[in-house]
Amino acid sequence: MDDLSQEELLRYSRHLVMPEVTLDGQRALKRARVLCVGTGGLGSPLALYLAAAGIGRLGLVEFDTVDASNIQRQVLYATGDIGRPKLEAARERLAGLNPHVDIVPHALRLSADNVMALLADYDIVVDGSDNFPTRYLVNDAAALAGKPLVHASVFRFEGQLSVFDARRGPCLRCLFPEPPPAALVPSCAEGGVMGMLPGIIGSMQALEVVKLVLGRGKPLIGRLLLFDGLGGEWRSLTVDKDPHCALCGPGASIDRPIAYTPDCAGAEAPAQVSAEEVAARLAADGSLQLVDVREPQEYAIAHIPGSVLIPLGELEGRLAELDPARPCILTCHRGGRSLRAHALLRLAGYRDLQVLAGGVEAWARRVDPSMPRY
Amino acid sequence: MLRVRFFARIREVVGESQLELPLSAETATLDALQASLGTRGEAWRGALTEANLVRAVNHQVVHGNTPLAEGDEVAFYPPVTGG
Ligand SMILES: [Zn+2]
Numbered sequence: 001m002d003d004l005s006q007e008e009l010l011r012y013s014r015h016l017v018m019p020e021v022t023l024d025g026q027r028a029l030k031r032a033r034v035l036c037v038g039t040g041g042l043g044s045p046l047a048l049y050l051a052a053a054g055i056g057r058l059g060l061v062e063f064d065t066v067d068a069s070n071i072q073r074q075v076l077y078a079t080g081d082i083g084r085p086k087l088e089a090a091r092e093r094l095a096g097l098n099p100h101v102d103i104v105p106h107a108l109r110l111s112a113d114n115v116m117a118l119l120a121d122y123d124i125v126v127d128g129s130d131n132f133p134t135r136y137l138v139n140d141a142a143a144l145a146g147k148p149l150v151h152a153s154v155f156r157f158e159g160q161l162s163v164f165d166a167r168r169g170p171c172l173r174c175l176f177p178e179p180p181p182a183a184l185v186p187s188c189a190e191g192g193v194m195g196m197l198p199g200i201i202g203s204m205q206a207l208e209v210v211k212l213v214l215g216r217g218k219p220l221i222g223r224l225l226l227f228d229g230l231g232g233e234w235r236s237l238t239v240d241k242d243p244h245c246a247l248c249g250p251g252a253s254i255d256r257p258i259a260y261t262p263d264c265a266g267a268e269a270p271a272q273v274s275a276e277e278v279a280a281r282l283a284a285d286g287s288l289q290l291v292d293v294r295e296p297q298e299y300a301i302a303h304i305p306g307s308v309l310i311p312l313g314e315l316e317g318r319l320a321e322l323d324p325a326r327p328c329i330l331t332c333h334r335g336g337r338s339l340r341a342h343a344l345l346r347l348a349g350y351r352d353l354q355v356l357a358g359g360v361e362a363w364a365r366r367v368d369p370s371m372p373r374y
Numbered sequence: 375m376l377r378v379r380f381f382a383r384i385r386e387v388v389g390e391s392q393l394e395l396p397l398s399a400e401t402a403t404l405d406a407l408q409a410s411l412g413t414r415g416e417a418w419r420g421a422l423t424e425a426n427l428v429r430a431v432n433h434q435v436v437h438g439n440t441p442l443a444e445g446d447e448v449a450f451y452p453p454v455t456g457g
Binding site: 038040041042043127128129130131132135152153154155156158160174175176177178179180191193198224226228235236237238239240242243244313314316317 | 381382383386387415416417420424425426428430433434435437449451452453454455456457
């Protein structure tokens with residue numbers, strides 16, 4: 001049923017008059033089945049523009065709810081959506097935008113067991129996720145299924161994108177063979193991101209999807225496009241297949257998607273200690289070192305009195321400032337970075353180590369309600 | 375001279391976005407250059423010993439080592455994952 005109604009002809013008239021699209025191209029868009037993994041910063045412009053463009057079936061993978069800190073960049077959601085499941089809010093918004101699109105919500109966490117079956121119903125996969133385990137799962141599955149993957153990620157004022165199609169060019173593992181150690185990777189929450197960055201890069205992803213469907217132009221296969229928002233510069237790198245790629249090279253050893261665990265794979269689980277207990281121990285034990293591994297600009301918003309600031313990125317180089325013989329408690333915003341700091345200090349030989357459960361956020365909620373939260 | 379550029383987290387950790395270096399034994403190959411940058415200090419060592427960096431010479435991603443020549447631009451990119 002790919003014929004276009006009168007209402008659709010009017011809606012898509014700016015497409016139809018272009019020689020690169022025409023009626024045939026618009027019908028191809030309507031026949032297209034696109035899976036969007038993640039409906040956050042990148043997923044917002046992606047889903048909005050793909051729905052607006054008349055992609056016939058748009059699958060959305062997401063399990064999160066809308067948080068107040070999402071709205072700054074996740075323009076798919078309104079302030080009134082805070083607390084709602086993202087998929088529910090997204091479905092409503094997209095159905096209002098274009099009722100001719102079949103929005104298919106997939107409320108699940110991708111895993112090595114479900115990813116291949118999920119991809120089977122789609123022609124093109126778009127990665128709008130925010131973590132390496134998901135990115136590698138999606139990359140492995142797309143390459144194994146022989147489907148194109150429109151990849152992108154953002155960091156502060158920078159972004160990158162490429163189209164991975166293992167039949168014709170490199171995959172994510174040709175660029176980065178394995179996910180980096182979790183201890184080195186800041187998330188958006190920790191690294192920060194300027195809201196327009198996922199807007200710009202996610203819109204570019206949507207454009208790549210449309211080019212693939214129309215079979216027009218030069219898709220970003222074998223090219224990695226990098227955007228530096230502060231410098232106002234785009235760079236384009238050419239990327240060949242890595243002959244040693246374990247997924248798409250001639251001697252490939254990966255024959256099913258690989259699941260990585262999100263945090264500190266292989267590291268021993270750290271001892272967690274509550275905010276109340278930290279408060280009591282700080283008052284009683286003068287030798288306790290409370291180390292805050294956030295960034296200076298976060299420390300300036302709020303910090304626990306008596307805590308020492310050593311940003312996670314500097315920790316390895318500043319171990320001399322800590323005494324391994326004294327007890328040490330690590331804290332950060334919500335607990336993610338202190339887990340990575342814990343793994344790092346463990347390796348450096350620290351033994352009396354604990355992590356403040358929930359970070360300064362927990363302290364503000366449970367010990368000092370006058371402390372600003374962010 | 376070689377022009378060496380750093381991106382994203384590497385740029386922040388080493389505090390430089392680019393360097394100009396003379397071609398020498400220490401910069402004769404991509405591996406030698408990376409190893410020599412890693413000796414500039416603790417932050418450099420941490421940022422440049424990571425196995426998972428994309429290395430590009432004159433805007434072409436390089437798999438494995440390669441000799442460097444006068445005027446080459448070398449760029450180091452870490453993986454980023456925000457979305
Ligand atoms: Zn590959």
